[in-house]
Amino acid sequence: MRNYIIKRFLLFFPVIIGVMTLVFLIIHLIPGDPVELMLGENAQISDKEKLRSELGLNKPIIDQYLTFMINAFKGDLGRSIYSQKPVFTTILERFPATLELTLCAIFAALIISLPLGIIAAYRQYSIFDNGSMFLSLLGISIPNFWLGPLLIILFSVMLGWLPVAGRGGISHIILPSITLGTALSSILSRMTRSSMLDSLKEEYVTTARAKGLSENTVVIKHALSNAMIPIITIVGLQSGALLSGAIITETIFSWPGIGRLTIQAINTRDYPLLQGCILIISLSYVVVNLITDILYAYFDPRIKYE
């Protein structure tokens, strides 16, 4: 176990450095003059030179890279061109909103997918099974940039039950969470079904039935508890991926998180802010994956420690 964690950490750091390098390269290999892209062609030469100097773009690329890496490790991601505030602080201010949305999306996905997957597995090849698996395929196929507006049309415009956009109370988070969580819910219900199918065929389930336990106890206590390991793993791995989906969901619902900040940075050509947003989203994803891997190894001792 300890060897596995050490090995996983050793793999973690090169990936972090690689991600930072790739983000640096993408932003710094912009075709043309980045300063001109940010300020526009008609900007004053003195303004361009000032910004070039502020961003360190007049230095050799290796110096820029080293400065970027050292500063990033210190938590200094530069200043936003638009607001002049430190990028790291700006992102930290937006992070709770994205975290709240992501956690609510995971919760929404779990309460939909677990019952669907369990009943589908218990009644394999029944109408319920076929119907729920069709729904899950539908859920994977519905793009969130369409589902969000559809939910707004139905629940906000036609029924008037929920607000169209913004962050506030519980009513504000329902539609964004469903929009973001639908794809995860579809993946989880398929995973739950397949994991439960395997579990229900195990000998310990037959033994539990032979002992005369009720079906509910057999399914929930014996089959589901053993089927949960792969489900938890998928939740962990996919929750990191939700951060990318949050970019679109936050844009649709004007949710003030990192995703919307990323699009605002693109629209205002605020490259230091964009660089920071991409970096923080990717690093969060890598960290969530690392934690998931370690938890997986902890809960399932059969994992290979190679």
Place this chain on the structure above:
Amino acid sequence: MNNESSKFKVQSSKLIFVGGFVILFLILTAIFAPLMAPYDPKEQNLYEGLNTPDHKHPLGQDRLGRDILSRVIYGSRISLIVGILVVGISSTIGVTIGSISGYVGGKVDEIIMRFCDIVLAFPGILLAIAIMSVLGPSLNNVIIALCAMGWVSYTRLIRAQILSLREREFVVAVDSLGGSSSRIILRHLLPNVISPLIVEATFGMAGTIIAEAGLSFLGLGVQPPNPSWGSMLNEGRQFLLIAPHLTIFPGLAIMVTVLGFNFLGDGIRDLMDVKR
């Protein structure tokens, strides 16, 4: 064949049939778009802007009075072109690099896999968003950005397949008879990885179509007046409260197309699953 297995095969065949039908319809729509579309997709009629569906325009008209049905029909071309090119290029790169990684092994494999880890550290379409934000919006750039993130899944798939096949008797036999590495890879290993590659490519088409539409929805992909389903949704978002038909129909086209590819991918994968 037992009862469960036969039920499973019937279900897989149904999925393949439905998915194949949807995709065939998409391909025919894309090819015969000029014959099927009732109007020029770029023809404006400002006096009829945001008109709801009627007998002349069954899906209504957009802000500039353009016929939505015609734009949805022509939009299939962009989705299909992007899907085919991105999956074609990404899988070619992935098969080449994955084969080298799996067959050569050692340091080369280690370097390639670590680079894959770095690319995979960008969740979803984040890497494509980053690339598009610096390259600027255009169809060519969409293809470049999606290929930049798409090749990794093929590389990992092919590498894993090659690793498991490399030690098999038929490969060892060719190797001991003096067969060259390129001959072993091209003539003996790759033909054995075609099935999982087809499944991956089918799901890849679904993912690429959603990703292209997502980029266009964010204003980073195909630009107006070219009809792309994603950019139509982006335009529709501004009039969501007064003209929902601008949003409903392009989204429906994306969903049905993606569902078709997912059905086909699921069906093929289930049929090829020998464990069943």
